[in-house]
Amino acid sequence: MDSPFMNELAGALEGHGIACLRFEFLYMEKRREDGKKRPPDRQPKLLECFRDVVEQVRARHGPDCRLLVGGKSMGGRMASLLAAQSPEGIAGVACYGYPFHPPGKPDRWRTDHFPDICSPMLIVQGTRDPFGKCDEVESRDVIPDGSRLVWLEGGNHDFEPLVRSGRSRQDLIDEAARATRQFAEAMYIKGDQ
Numbered sequence: 001m002d003s004p005f006m007n008e009l010a011g012a013l014e015g016h017g018i019a020c021l022r023f024e025f026l027y028m029e030k031r032r033e034d035g036k037k038r039p040p041d042r043q044p045k046l047l048e049c050f051r052d053v054v055e056q057v058r059a060r061h062g063p064d065c066r067l068l069v070g071g072k073s074m075g076g077r078m079a080s081l082l083a084a085q086s087p088e089g090i091a092g093v094a095c096y097g098y099p100f101h102p103p104g105k106p107d108r109w110r111t112d113h114f115p116d117i118c119s120p121m122l123i124v125q126g127t128r129d130p131f132g133k134c135d136e137v138e139s140r141d142v143i144p145d146g147s148r149l150v151w152l153e154g155g156n157h158d159f160e161p162l163v164r165s166g167r168s169r170q171d172l173i174d175e176a177a178r179a180t181r182q183f184a185e186a187m188y189i190k191g192d193q
Contacts, residue, residue: 001028005158006072008170009096012177018068018184023053025075046078051086058089068184070094073131073157076123077110084116092187093121094180097157100132100142111142121147122183124176126155128162150179 001022010020024032026049027041040046050069057067069079069090076095083093101108114121121144127134134151143149152172154161159172 005169005173008173009072009176012170012173013180016177016181018177018180021053021057023049025049025078040074043078043081046074047082047085050078050082054082054086054089063089066091066184066187068092068094068180068187070096070122072096073099080117080121081113083119083121084113087118090119092119092183093117094183095121095123096176097129097159098123098125098132100137103130106136109140109142111140114142114144117144117147120183120187122150122180123147124150124152124179126152126157126159126161126172128154129157131157148179148183150176152176 001024006022010022013020025041025046027038030036031038041049054067054069058065061067067090069082070076070093071079073096076093076098079093080095080098083090099110101110123143125132125134125137137143137149152159152161152175154165154167155169155172158169159176160169161167161172
């Protein structure tokens with residue numbers, strides 16, 4: 001939750017008026033405690049952890065709080081799965097570097113749950129992301145209606161652009177934060193109707 005990428009993204013989002021609460025899944029908490037690298041927990045445990053955090057936020061801020069859940073890579077995927085399975089209290093989903101498929105395995109798509117997502121969804125993806133490049137994603141037409149897909153030109157999975165582009169990762173992160181603000185504003189207006 002405090003990687004350079006997450007610090008930069010949270011700072012950029014907050015700079016655009018989007019308050020952020022970051023958390024770590026339990027396997028990462030254990031890694032911090034003992035320093036041992038371990039694989040992610042299984043999906044049910046990850047979703048249970050995410051659900052607990054959402055419930056804590058809802059208890060603290062009340063039922064009128066418009067909650068946008070999201071995350072980077074696997075965190076974004078878990079946010080989208082949570083919105084598909086337990087949509088109560090979730091106003092929208094924001095995914096950064098969505099893992100559409102494992103790198104080099106474009107036959108193993110992770111989008112079967114997308115039709116079950118009732119909330120608006122934003123996916124911000126680098127055009128060079130090996131987890132789902134522009135041509136792969138657009139040729140499959142997997143993005144649900146009411147959702148928005150934003151491409152960061154030249155960005156990889158961590159929004160790192162090619163040096164020759166003259167842009168920095170921070171430039172792409174700022175672009176992602178602006179897109180999130182626009183998405184949140186549109187989502188809020190829709191929610192009032």
